[in-house]
Amino acid sequence: MLLAHKIALDPNVAQRIYFAQAAGTARFAYNWALAEWKRQYKAGEKPNDVGLRRQLNAIKRAQFPWMFDVTKCAVQEAIIDLGTAFRAFFEKRGRYPRFKRKNDQPSFCAANEVGTFRTDGKRIKLPVIGWVRMREEVRFSGPLKRVTVSRDGDRWFASIMVETDDVKPVVQPEPVVGVDLGVTTLATLSTGETIEGPKSHTAALKRLRRANKALACKRRFSANWRKQKSRLARIHARITNVRRDATHKLTTRLAKTYKTIGIEDLNVKGMASNRHLSRAVMDGGFFEFRRQLDYKTRFYGSRLGVANRWYPSSKTCSCCGVIKETLALSQRIFHCDDCGFEAPRDVNAALNLARLAASSAVTACGEPRSGAGRKPRVKRGSAKQEEKNVILEAA
Numbered sequence: 001m002l003l004a005h006k007i008a009l010d011p012n013v014a015q016r017i018y019f020a021q022a023a024g025t026a027r028f029a030y031n032w033a034l035a036e037w038k039r040q041y042k043a044g045e046k047p048n049d050v051g052l053r054r055q056l057n058a059i060k061r062a063q064f065p066w067m068f069d070v071t072k073c074a075v076q077e078a079i080i081d082l083g084t085a086f087r088a089f090f091e092k093r094g095r096y097p098r099f100k101r102k103n104d105q106p107s108f109c110a111a112n113e114v115g116t117f118r119t120d121g122k123r124i125k126l127p128v129i130g131w132v133r134m135r136e137e138v139r140f141s142g143p144l145k146r147v148t149v150s151r152d153g154d155r156w157f158a159s160i161m162v163e164t165d166d167v168k169p170v171v172q173p174e175p176v177v178g179v180d181l182g183v184t185t186l187a188t189l190s191t192g193e194t195i196e197g198p199k200s201h202t203a204a205l206k207r208l209r210r211a212n213k214a215l216a217c218k219r220r221f222s223a224n225w226r227k228q229k230s231r232l233a234r235i236h237a238r239i240t241n242v243r244r245d246a247t248h249k250l251t252t253r254l255a256k257t258y259k260t261i262g263i264e265d266l267n268v269k270g271m272a273s274n275r276h277l278s279r280a281v282m283d284g285g286f287f288e289f290r291r292q293l294d295y296k297t298r299f300y301g302s303r304l305g306v307a308n309r310w311y312p313s314s315k316t317c318s319c320c321g322v323i324k325e326t327l328a329l330s331q332r333i334f335h336c337d338d339c340g341f342e343a344p345r346d347v348n349a350a351l352n353l354a355r356l357a358a359s360s361a362v363t364a365c366g367e368p369r370s371g372a373g374r375k376p377r378v379k380r381g382s383a384k385q386e387e388k389n390v391i392l393e394a395a
């Protein structure tokens, strides 16, 4: 499997300047190729990334000689990325590619075809600039496929893609768990356990608001404005890091403890009801959670069951399977009118996800295998005993 390992770099001043230069060149190449793509498409041609790379290579020396100051990979890979973005768009997985702006996260890539880069313990040798210190070693063994150097806040990172056969199967002591991702808490498990979000998060949000206000007072593009902007970027980076750390700890624990883990396809509740966190942060957190669980379950030999996005995990009674017509978001306790079952709302949802994952009605990619995910009541007779067992074990 392909795993990306993102490692903080410790570049010197010359290397920092080079990184910024290479990232700028990559951005230029990407935007040039996108503009050219649009032009060719309008002219009735069929643009593609291979053709555009060839085209740029032909005019590079005459028109953009400064491109030779940085690794040619930066230009090449930027156009390959554009091709990937267009493929995602055609396959309806992504939006139409947009021009990269100077304020976007700067980055450039290098592919490892003929030993373009390599690592040696806590150092990485990048094309042109040479050895750059890393904060840690690559943790996985296997050939290094590609490196992306990017800036986050004021730090540079190398995300190294490794093709690895490393797996560390562990024997998970517990059979199944359902995880309901929360709005105010990080997650609720079907065992009834609530995992609080990181505490420093709320403190950082306060600082973020203050820094945002301070930025608004500064004259745009002035020296103080720039300083404040980098301060703001650091707070953003910190919030992301704290949150990601908490997510990492939780996903590792889940993948090592439970044989089967049930989650939802989309965090619909979070999207509908969160006024305090920006939607982007919430969504980002959710996708990051799922991404981590996805590779960690494969890594540790457990199984991930994803309920499809129409599965009414909150409205279904985890005891008898009756689906409520309506359930207000403010209602924190789930009460079933049919069987009298009562549980905290999030625990009820988590129990449903656990049951669904245990019944194997869903595959890892979130598609129902036999329609059972959408019609939870069809197989009541035989499934009920199993459900009960699962719930008992999980509780």
Ligand SMILES: [Zn+2]
Pocket: 317, 318, 319, 320, 321, 322, 336, 337, 338, 339, 340, 341
């Ligand atoms: Zn019920």
